[in-house]
Amino acid sequence: MVQLALPPNARIDKSAGKHYPAPSGARRVRTFRIYRFDPASGQRPRIDRYDLDMEQCGPMVLDALLKIKNEVDATLSLRRSCREGICGSCAMNINGVNTLACTRACEDLGGGDVSIYPLPHMPVVKDLVTDLTTFYAQYAAIKPWLQTRTPAPPDRERLQSKHEQQRIDRPSACILCACCSTSCPSYWWNSERYLGPAALLAAYRWIVDSRDEALGERLDALEDPFRLYRCHTIMNCAEACPKDLNPARAIGAIKQMLADRQH
Amino acid sequence: MTLRSPLGRVLNHGAAHGGVSHWIVERVTALALAPLAIWLLVTLLALPVLDHATLSIWVATGWNPVWLALLVLLASWHSWLGVQMVVEDYVHGLTKTLTLLVSTCVHALLALSGVYAILHIVFAGTA
Ligand code: SF4
Ligand code: SF4
Ligand code: FES
Numbered sequence: 001m002v003q004l005a006l007p008p009n010a011r012i013d014k015s016a017g018k019h020y021p022a023p024s025g026a027r028r029v030r031t032f033r034i035y036r037f038d039p040a041s042g043q044r045p046r047i048d049r050y051d052l053d054m055e056q057c058g059p060m061v062l063d064a065l066l067k068i069k070n071e072v073d074a075t076l077s078l079r080r081s082c083r084e085g086i087c088g089s090c091a092m093n094i095n096g097v098n099t100l101a102c103t104r105a106c107e108d109l110g111g112g113d114v115s116i117y118p119l120p121h122m123p124v125v126k127d128l129v130t131d132l133t134t135f136y137a138q139y140a141a142i143k144p145w146l147q148t149r150t151p152a153p154p155d156r157e158r159l160q161s162k163h164e165q166q167r168i169d170r171p172s173a174c175i176l177c178a179c180c181s182t183s184c185p186s187y188w189w190n191s192e193r194y195l196g197p198a199a200l201l202a203a204y205r206w207i208v209d210s211r212d213e214a215l216g217e218r219l220d221a222l223e224d225p226f227r228l229y230r231c232h233t234i235m236n237c238a239e240a241c242p243k244d245l246n247p248a249r250a251i252g253a254i255k256q257m258l259a260d261r262q263h
Numbered sequence: 264m265t266l267r268s269p270l271g272r273v274l275n276h277g278a279a280h281g282g283v284s285h286w287i288v289e290r291v292t293a294l295a296l297a298p299l300a301i302w303l304l305v306t307l308l309a310l311p312v313l314d315h316a317t318l319s320i321w322v323a324t325g326w327n328p329v330w331l332a333l334l335v336l337l338a339s340w341h342s343w344l345g346v347q348m349v350v351e352d353y354v355h356g357l358t359k360t361l362t363l364l365v366s367t368c369v370h371a372l373l374a375l376s377g378v379y380a381i382l383h384i385v386f387a388g389t390a
Binding site: 055132133137138140141186189190192193196220221222223224225226227228229230232255258259262 | 280284286
């Protein structure tokens with residue numbers, strides 16, 4: 001059935017948010033409005049407001065979040081690791097845009113409050129931490145490894161021309177942060193059956209790898225009205241990608257290949 | 264509650280090996296509809312008046328009924344495919360199957376009655 005109303009625990013309890021004022025003497029105050037939800041608590045999600053002195057805070061949104069966690073409110077949950085845009089774990093929705101907290105500068109967010117939510121339309125484990133189990137399974141489903149029948153040369157690696165290498169250069173830069181898939185409306189409505197832009201970009205990365213010998217099988221596995229054809233070229237994915245990749249174009253190329261092998 | 268593995272859930276029934284012709288036909292019908300729609304607009308605007316008698320004669324003149332029938336059929340086909348896409352996006356389960364069934368019937372009816380009306384005007388004069 002079409003679902004029109006949100007379930008209660010997806011609706012924010014406007015009366016419940018807490019406010020943490022800036023320390024006295026703060027000079028450049030900025031408010032961070034952060035989504036808080038603990039499914040185990042039995043309470044609805046709320047928005048807490050944290051006023052920080054930006055003079056005493058690092059430049060990135062992640063710096064602000066860690067300052068809050070370390071100095072203001074240790075109960076805030078978030079994921080991060082590399083703090084330099086390469087592990088993909090700090091993906092979240094900042095001022096309405098999916099991106100990495102560690103590479104988004106607070107300065108670049110204009111003036112006013114900063115709103116921080118978890119990645120959209122994913123089950124929330126706690127606060128800004130979402131459950132990406134299905135997302136990772138979708139990546140595993142496209143068999144993200146080299147498949148060959150020809151044995152590798154005994155004395156060296158499998159060769160690739162410079163041009164062939166360039167084709168996998170960009171798609172290999174995906175860090176699986178899920179910013180793209182969770183910004184895709186098609187993924188929201190059919191997240192179990194549509195593979196989503198991240199997994200499809202990964203599939204493309206192996207489809208165009210000149211060393212791979214499973215192109216046919218890879219295309220076979222994508223030839224499905226839901227796995228692939230839910231993409232309607234809305235382009236949110238390319239818009240969201242913090243690594244400037246373009247899953248939409250990769251998906252278009254896969255569709256073109258599937259059409260080409262029909263005639 | 265399910266204890267099935269996430270990968271098992273995602274792989275599910277496997278690929279249905281469909282969708283390619285849907286994708287191609289969607290584009291081909293759109294391409295064909297563009298010149299037909301322009302033809303319809305231009306020739307209609309070229310008519311002196313747009314009353315019932317003039318239009319009836321226009322429908323039965325020369326190749327007009329052929330282009331018109333083609334337009335009706337292609338538009339119904341294209342719309343049927345488009346509605347199917349939208350329904351599959353937003354509706355799930357049994358409701359989806361039923362909605363698709365209704366949409367198919369409605370589109371078939373539209374296409375057939377359109378062609379029937381054209382034939383009627385050509386062979387039996389206006390209704
Ligand atoms: S282009 Fe496709 S994958 Fe990207 S956001 Fe749109 S529907 Fe999703
Ligand atoms: S394509 Fe971009 S947004 Fe999507 S998972 Fe990879 S790095 Fe993240
Ligand atoms: S912490 Fe690794 S990408 Fe942000």
